[in-house]
Amino acid sequence: MDVNGVYGGTACRWVASVRFSCKPDSIRLQKGAAELPNHKTDFPRNSAAARTGSDGHGSQQLKNQILLSLPRPIRNAVLSKSVFVELPIHSVLNEVGAPIQNAYFINTGLASILNVLQNGKSVEVGLTGKEGFVGVPLIAGFKTSPTRVIMQIAGSALSIAAKDIKAILRDYPALDRSLQRCSQELALQAAQTAACNRVHEIDQRLARWLLMSQDRIGNEVVPLTQEFLAHMLGTRRASVTVAAGMLQKAGLISYVRGQLKIEDRGRLENSVCECYGALKKQMGVWKSESD
Numbered sequence: 001m002d003v004n005g006v007y008g009g010t011a012c013r014w015v016a017s018v019r020f021s022c023k024p025d026s027i028r029l030q031k032g033a034a035e036l037p038n039h040k041t042d043f044p045r046n047s048a049a050a051r052t053g054s055d056g057h058g059s060q061q062l063k064n065q066i067l068l069s070l071p072r073p074i075r076n077a078v079l080s081k082s083v084f085v086e087l088p089i090h091s092v093l094n095e096v097g098a099p100i101q102n103a104y105f106i107n108t109g110l111a112s113i114l115n116v117l118q119n120g121k122s123v124e125v126g127l128t129g130k131e132g133f134v135g136v137p138l139i140a141g142f143k144t145s146p147t148r149v150i151m152q153i154a155g156s157a158l159s160i161a162a163k164d165i166k167a168i169l170r171d172y173p174a175l176d177r178s179l180q181r182c183s184q185e186l187a188l189q190a191a192q193t194a195a196c197n198r199v200h201e202i203d204q205r206l207a208r209w210l211l212m213s214q215d216r217i218g219n220e221v222v223p224l225t226q227e228f229l230a231h232m233l234g235t236r237r238a239s240v241t242v243a244a245g246m247l248q249k250a251g252l253i254s255y256v257r258g259q260l261k262i263e264d265r266g267r268l269e270n271s272v273c274e275c276y277g278a279l280k281k282q283m284g285v286w287k288s289e290s291d
Helices: 065-069 072-080 136-140 162-171 173-199 202-217 226-233 237-249 265-271 274-290
Strands: 003-007 010-014 082-087 092-094 102-116 122-128 148-161 253-256 259-262
Touching: 065 072, 065 173, 072 082, 072 148, 072 162, 072 173, 082 102, 092 102, 102 162, 102 202, 122 173, 122 202, 122 226, 136 162, 136 173, 148 162, 162 173, 173 202, 173 274, 202 226, 202 237, 202 259, 202 265, 202 274, 226 237, 237 253
Parallel strands: 010 082
Antiparallel strands: 003 010, 082 148, 092 148, 102 122, 102 148, 253 259
């Protein structure tokens, strides 16, 4: 059942999900990385009591940088319409061509934005974590998603119904500006990723992806198999195996049982292509322009 909690000083409905079923009308969890679901999905609203600490805050700490950057009244308005949801690995948040039911302020974990081709193959065109927002088409007044967004690293988010986010955007221009910036940052990622995939070697692309992932999850361990990495990078698994082997032999990463660990970030940054630095530089420029 829904329970009342206090998050950042505001009353907020919580859904602390302990389990997600795989019924047709719920989020599907993939058994393998090679087959991604391609149908309309939705979250079951399993719930449990939310714990609150002695400081009156919910047991889940707010980490989403967009929400944290907002003035408290606007943040409280968003939180009052939001529910906290757990996001298991491979959960589908948006599906190609399907109506966007909910938007998500990612709190933890990592979401992958995929461009899906007619033959079913897909390639990653963007990443978003605690700095971001899923449901970008809603900002422009659109109702459907052109991409598939899945959780590639399990986490959590504050979910808000599409109709509620549209109403809040009308009432609070500051939130609209923040989400417009998020939209531009994702567009920049997509453009740079397209260039990177076309002209740079797989080991450089893998290094870029690992650095971008670590920036968003704050952990040197990236729990992904090489098969799933190949899917994200739009290449063969054998190519990822060779690239990961090169980085591992150089002492930059280690790979054990489906987990990649960055061992030497400084040297990894030196081995990456120009795309990682170009993205960081432009993000920095935009941040200084908006301060």
